[in-house]
Amino acid sequence: MSHGWLVQKVGRYMLAAVGPIGVAGTHFVLSLVLLRLLEPAAFGTLSFLLVATQLSWGIWSALLCAPLPVFLARGTPEERAAGEATLLSINLFGAIAAVLVFLVLGLALALPLRSALCFAAFGGVALLRWFGRAYAYVHGRQMRTMGSDVAYSLTVLSGLALMILVLDCEPQFAAYAALLAGAAVGLVPFGRAYLGRFGGWRRGLLREYAPIWRDQSRWALLGVVTTEATANTHVYIVTLLNGAAAFAPIAASALLLRPVNVAQNALSDFERPQLAGQLREGDLAAIPRSLLVFRLALCGIWLGSVMVGLALFLFAPRLLFPPAYDLQFLVTASLLWAAVAALRLLQTPESALLQAAGEFKDLAMASVWSSIGSVLGVFALVLFAGTLWSIAGLIVGAAIYLLWTYRFTRQWWARQPVAAPA
Numbered sequence: 001m002s003h004g005w006l007v008q009k010v011g012r013y014m015l016a017a018v019g020p021i022g023v024a025g026t027h028f029v030l031s032l033v034l035l036r037l038l039e040p041a042a043f044g045t046l047s048f049l050l051v052a053t054q055l056s057w058g059i060w061s062a063l064l065c066a067p068l069p070v071f072l073a074r075g076t077p078e079e080r081a082a083g084e085a086t087l088l089s090i091n092l093f094g095a096i097a098a099v100l101v102f103l104v105l106g107l108a109l110a111l112p113l114r115s116a117l118c119f120a121a122f123g124g125v126a127l128l129r130w131f132g133r134a135y136a137y138v139h140g141r142q143m144r145t146m147g148s149d150v151a152y153s154l155t156v157l158s159g160l161a162l163m164i165l166v167l168d169c170e171p172q173f174a175a176y177a178a179l180l181a182g183a184a185v186g187l188v189p190f191g192r193a194y195l196g197r198f199g200g201w202r203r204g205l206l207r208e209y210a211p212i213w214r215d216q217s218r219w220a221l222l223g224v225v226t227t228e229a230t231a232n233t234h235v236y237i238v239t240l241l242n243g244a245a246a247f248a249p250i251a252a253s254a255l256l257l258r259p260v261n262v263a264q265n266a267l268s269d270f271e272r273p274q275l276a277g278q279l280r281e282g283d284l285a286a287i288p289r290s291l292l293v294f295r296l297a298l299c300g301i302w303l304g305s306v307m308v309g310l311a312l313f314l315f316a317p318r319l320l321f322p323p324a325y326d327l328q329f330l331v332t333a334s335l336l337w338a339a340v341a342a343l344r345l346l347q348t349p350e351s352a353l354l355q356a357a358g359e360f361k362d363l364a365m366a367s368v369w370s371s372i373g374s375v376l377g378v379f380a381l382v383l384f385a386g387t388l389w390s391i392a393g394l395i396v397g398a399a400i401y402l403l404w405t406y407r408f409t410r411q412w413w414a415r416q417p418v419a420a421p422a
Helices: 003-037 040-065 067-072 077-108 113-138 142-166 171-185 205-242 244-280 284-315 327-356 360-384 390-414
Strands: none
Touching (some): 003 142, 003 244, 067 077, 067 205, 077 205, 113 142, 244 327, 284 327, 327 360
């Protein structure tokens, strides 16, 4: 591994991380403000809705983002252009339909109408921004993705401060309105290269998408659904059985490890097209060192988050958590979250490689088995040990997913003309 190549790779990681770190910091500040201004039940409701929004991003990644680099690496230039136009059109009309889904969800959770409307609009616009990030990456416009993340972060923070401190808005409404404004402004950096390419609805659009669905998206979607069960089954089970107030301290404790999750997703979105390019060029020998640097970057972020959390609990725990939240509960929950995050990041490089190679079926099967472990583990622990130990149920699912991902990666390497890395 040459020194120059490593420096260049680390520099690209740092550039790719600027935007996601800003977004992570923004969401952290947003949650911190609402943690102090809202009752636990209201904070739990907001946390639940944000989980639902992130699920929609995962669905978008499965349906549109993840197949994009694979699809554009195949066929003639005309076929690639037609496929790209299909994805852009479905992206637009799918986001419009998602607004209605988010509105129904917000009203079902008893949000005030104006907050529900802001949340629904935010959900739809955020999906457009999410695909825009993947679109910019695959076309080599990394700076636009970073600009979108920075614009989103600055707008959410400034909008939240303006509405609460100057306009004296109700905090819950201010949060949703700031998120909507941030998502809208975050579209601007993509410019006409993305926004000007949204196509209208046309006959045969779904038929054009059918090959993408058949070959990649259906397996990726199964993976998203089962991964959601693996990662967030506690959200739904705890809220359903014990209410949003019971979920609030679990959501609060997860804040400390949020940078790990954000970096994991962001660096995967960055690395996946790079791996797809190496596969397209037949440069299989470069993949092991790419995965190594990827893994080291994730481990560094995990270690930094754990050290920050440790310092916070030792010296200033009430700086983050208000008196309404039990510190012993939060410490135990944070340790459990650290274990979950460690298991998840260990499989991330191999998962990105399998996605870049189009092995969505294998990833879906790994998610199926891990989701079964998570659902059974969380449900049993909530019933017999309490809501705190629902996080331990996620450890079961994460461990199962890790083992299956490593197994499928070894099988993939065995089919390649070069030896698998140690």
